[in-house]
Amino acid sequence: MAGLIALLDDVAGIAKVAAASIDDVTGMAAKAGAKAAGAVIDDAAVTPKYVHGFDANRELPIIWKIAKGSIFNKVVILLPIALLLSAFAPWLISPLLMLGGSYLCFEGAEKVYHAISPHDDPHDHYEGGKGDPSKLEETKVAGAIKTDFILSAEIMTIALNEVTALMAGGALVGAAKYGTEAGVLFVVALAITVIVYGSVALIVKADDVGVAMAKRQTGFVAALGRGIVRFMPGFMKALTIIGTAAMIWVGGNIIVHGLHEMGWHAPYEWIHHQAEAAAQLVPQFAGIASWATTAFFDGILGLIWGLILIPLSEYIIVPLANVTIVPLFAAVKSIFKRSEA
Template sequence: MSGGLFALLDDVAALVRMSAASLDDVAAATGRASAKAAGVVVDDAAVTPRYVQGIEPQRELSIIWRITKGSLRNKLLIILPVALLLSAFLPWLLTPILMLGGLYLSYEGAEKVWEKVQERRGAGAHGDHGAAAQDDDEAAALDPAEREKKIVSSAVRTDLILSAEIMVIALDEVAAEPLWERAVILAVVAVFITVLVYGAVGLIVKMDDIGLALSKRSSSGVAALGRGLVKAMPVVLSTLSTVGVVAMLWVGGHILLVGTDELGWHGPYGLVHHAEEAVAAATGALGGVLGWLTNTAFSALVGVVVGAVVVAVMHVLPRRGAKAAGH
């Protein structure tokens, strides 16, 4: 009887050890998948604050919370099941889908660069900006509840694209894991990244209010900190926007390079990988970092070139054609 009990306890202990090992594997894979999607996460965090610009401060966190719930629905109820089905039955589609996402990211990054160039040249001042002003006027004319609904709906649609990219990148990193582990990892990544992104967005959006409140404190040190936060926020938002553009170009270009390599065209990524290894070997202790920066620079360059081609096709060429037709 006691022998049977000890055998049962041994079996239970073995199951516990196996479960712990599985959880360790899941945690490690989740970390890898989350890190791989970091570039898109930065972009997501950079994009979202603009949706609450011009909103009454007391409504900002409410809107961000509604967008957060929409993002979780996107990831857990739409993207996760579709991604698992694809990985189980059509795994060969993951690379082309991922490359489409890389193409989209490259286009978005290049388009933002193009818009900045156009702004500096003063082009489109009566066209695009006039349309934007009209959209703002229409939004302002809406009932506040309808306006918030429209803002949340637009943000959740944008989030669907970025979330799909995050989830497919994460899935590509753990495609060799068993199905149940893939499901758990993707669910954890979805929740973790959503909380991380929208928690950071909420903090960023309210940072000027926090600074304003601190600036009114009686302590001179705390008040100075508050004033510093208020002054720093425009710089923080501008920097975050720039980092988001760079991240889109880098991640998009890297996805395209790796995708072409996996589909059989080894030349482009082979060249980049060779350059990365050469720099790493030639720079000693800093080789790892400088090698990674080399890979990143080439990836961003690919993102810029490919994105510029798409921007030309989508915007520049049609506009020139319309002007030529007008003349």
């Protein structure tokens, strides 16, 4: 009897440890996901354009295809890479984070530049009736998944960096440490994918729901439906603006912190000083003032860096990638196709 009680006590202890581990994973996943807010908002803002122009009955299937590709990107490709980095090259995390931050700055600055100097974006419209719709759908889905891969890489790198910081100096080592990291990254990957593509599905179908409510109902419900239809275009524009601002702010923040960690402290310390001064001006709203000031100057630096990257990308980075990286990916893809055959 005493042995049974001892066994039950051990089982209860193990259950408590397991529950604590789950709580730790969930808590760290929430914090890591929050750090990736800029990339997440942009992901949600960018994706709807890939279903624009298709029949309403194809919108949700297309979103589902993109979501499955996003899960594959995060879980099958990026999660193992993140664990390998954590195990064998943790020193690479910060440079990769800055590379991703530079991409966010570039994308955000490019959107600002194109807003000032409008141009045609092939993703923004669909010329109905031209070409094979199924092939066009495949092309759009493939393009969306490629875009998602870049944003997912940034999200997973930000999450990995945050998890590494949260676990620094902790008791977990070896397999337990990497198991926890894998668990956190897996939760982040699933949660962010569900949030992003669930939100995209709601956004894309909102106007259809509004039209249906206006046609099939009367009174308040019909008025609400008409209100939804009128509201959605402005909401989409606002979402695009918020997504762009978030990209630039988060990208700038990553660059400033990366430079600080690499030994160039001037930008970080100057912004920190401005944030403290703003907090002292309005002590009753010190936290908000400090955050807003930091975000503002991070955004300004992010925008400047992004604008610098636009000509660098057009005249140096993209041509170099077309000569080196694109043929490499084509060769790898060809090898996989031969092996499948």
